[in-house]
Amino acid sequence: MSDTHAQTVAFVRHTEIPPAPPPPGQTGAVKWMRENLFSGPFNTIMTLLGVYIVYTLVVGIFPWIANGVWGVDNIRECREITQGNGGACFAVIEQRWQQLLFGFEYPSSEYWRPTFAFVLLFVAVAPVLFLNLPRIMLAFTGIYPFLAYFLIWGGTILIPITALLGFVVGYFAFRRLERNSFAAGLFGAVAAALITWWVTGFLVQAAPNFLALPEVASRNMGGFMLNMILGTVCVSLSLPIGIALALGRQSHMPIIKWICVIFIEFIRGVPLITLLFVANVVLAYFFPPETSLDLILRVIIMITMFSSAYIAEVIRGGLAALPRGQYEAADSLGLDYAQATRLIIMPQALKISIPGIVNVAVGLFKDTTLVSVISMFDLVGMIRGPILSSTDWAGVYWELWAFASVLFFVVCYGISQYSQWLERKLQTGHR
Template sequence: MSDTHSHSVAFVRTETIPQSAPPITAAGPLKWGRDNLFATPANGILTLVALFAIYFVLSATVPWMLNGVWDAGSLSECREILAGTKGACFAVLVDRWDQLIFGYSYPADEYWRPTLAFVLMLVAIAPVLFFDLPRKLLIVTGLFPFVAFWLIWGGTIWTPIFALVGFVVGYFVYARFVTQSFAIGFFGGIAAAMVTWWISGFIVPTLTPEEPFLSSIPSRDLGGYMLNMMLGVTCVSLSLPLGIALALGRQSSMPLIKYLCVIFIEFIRGVPLITLLFVASVMLSYFFPPERTVDLFIRVVIMITMFSSAYIAEVIRGGLAALPKGQYEAADSLGLDYAQAMRLIILPQALKISIPGIVNIAVGLFKDTTLVSVISMFDIIGMIRGPILASTDWAGLYWELFLFACAVFFVVCYGISQYSQWLERRLATDHR
């Protein structure tokens, strides 16, 4: 009886059962493939077609790249080394590397100057892109444009110094009038900086030493990917504040400011960029006195900046329109003036909304810098289409050169895109 009673007592486990792995069809690669690639018959067909297309492309390009020749002095020598087999002639990138990066005429013994300017640029943009860094580093950001100008162009150091003085004067004018209107303060600051720069044109020649520390290099000697980077960084940096001013000016209650901004934005948006580049190359110099000829690089920067600022203004205006009216009323209830309300409440929210549109314009603008090749500025595309393909050594070689141009542009544009996505996630505070 005791045996019967002992068998009737329920069994209670004293330890937990070890966790078992999920079935192979419920987790891992098989589940991911079933959910994402073969969820429906239509998705399965599209997956198979895409895999066939990828195989077709890779089966032709991978052997061509792996058989590439990196050490040769000409296209004919590459073909002799390949001996009838299919392969790329990457030797052109090694042979013309300096021209692809720095241009055709930039002095070879001065390559360290733009290289140093590029390294300093990475340091200068760090506190702007990653706002967790100490704010004191913004001093480096503010001084970088003037240092980079002197490094790349050389000549007397008084030119960037007076340019810095002009911006300081413009800032004080902006701080004086911004309480009345952001647009008046902004454009007044620009006008003050330009007047100071014009006055410095009469002073700098009297201070220029006979032998400057850095030799002067004219803008016509700039070229290669360096020229694309200079145009992209300069125009994006200038067009963003100008676009903000235009967006605010278009919403201004002052009729003159409002309609000037509207006319500017609508006119620039209705004109192709290549037309503005031809204007910069041919016509813009007629607006200046003969003895005060403006450099072609500066004229191109002016036109590209005007073009991109008009589009950025509309993107930011969309961000301003997306804000509820209560945000403006909240700023008024706190007793903030116009400049304080825009700087502390309105613009931070509007710019956060406008990040995708601004990044889209920045990426497009950076790629559009290749259009300067049509006005005889030898950027990386101009170098490929001009001196490199015109030489007898590499005539008829296209794929390797243009793939290299695509690769360097992709690296920068993809980096901008990834940063914008990180910034959006960092600023996504709506639902916290």
């Protein structure tokens, strides 16, 4: 072929040219920093200011942690070692971590019991938090509250067994009578449970030491364990009570509606610390004179009432956000009030209310530290009381409060992250 003919033939590619890589400034960390940290003069100034603040904090805190002292017996030995280097006295945590977690008077030989109950808590809540787990695990979730009571408080195992038996009998009575009406099922369940507890109570009296663990009085409960007990129990109880109050407030029956309205508005208008004083001093007068109501139980009642009022308002907001067509769709399917609420209305309202419910739960867990004002030695009460008042560790503050902050942060951050994951999974946000 001649050179002239070769120059007149066009060249056609049969494959696509691979795309050229983008400029280095438009990918990776450089692109992210340009878009998020240095996108404008104001953002650039704020970024530099933030870097300066973080640098100042790190420079100030790092020596305090790096030069920390462990393995001494009192603050005087700490001060002798940390002369001039600004180190922390972490030895107080090493010496008193058991009291910070379990309280001052909980028997040290029984620490395995609340620890085991805490581990089982994750197994119990797993099928509730993650719906893809086998539903058979919900049976252990129902058993766990009674098992945890037996492990932490001790006594004969017949007490939690009889309590569980009453709930089981009440559940089957409800399912049997619910076919007639929801109210008949509810009253029948309560009656069946009360009769079961009355009959089986004689069995507990006849064998008080049957498969018993050493009893631990409630006044011996303390430390972070007490915060976990109050937070877990109160959040678990306040959610169904809050749902009932929210539905009652929207009821068309005037008596039920105004009872719920008065309860919610009164509780929301009273500080929690006032209710705790009521639980400590006044609540016992509402029970028969021969009744010795446990202080922890009284505190659980008051904190549950407080949090359920706030959860009721959060759920009421979720109910108000539902379009009217959802209620009309339930009516068109021929569902009664209980079926429509359980199958259509409440699942959607709870999805909308997830952020608010989690906010109340996190706030409630942190508010459990208020029990220290009524002489209950929770984590804060232990720090302010037996530990700081001792001559060995008088003057140690930041180390103990930092330890308490880490514990509460881990729990509250875990709750927050789970709620965000659940929101993404259920797609509660608007697109």
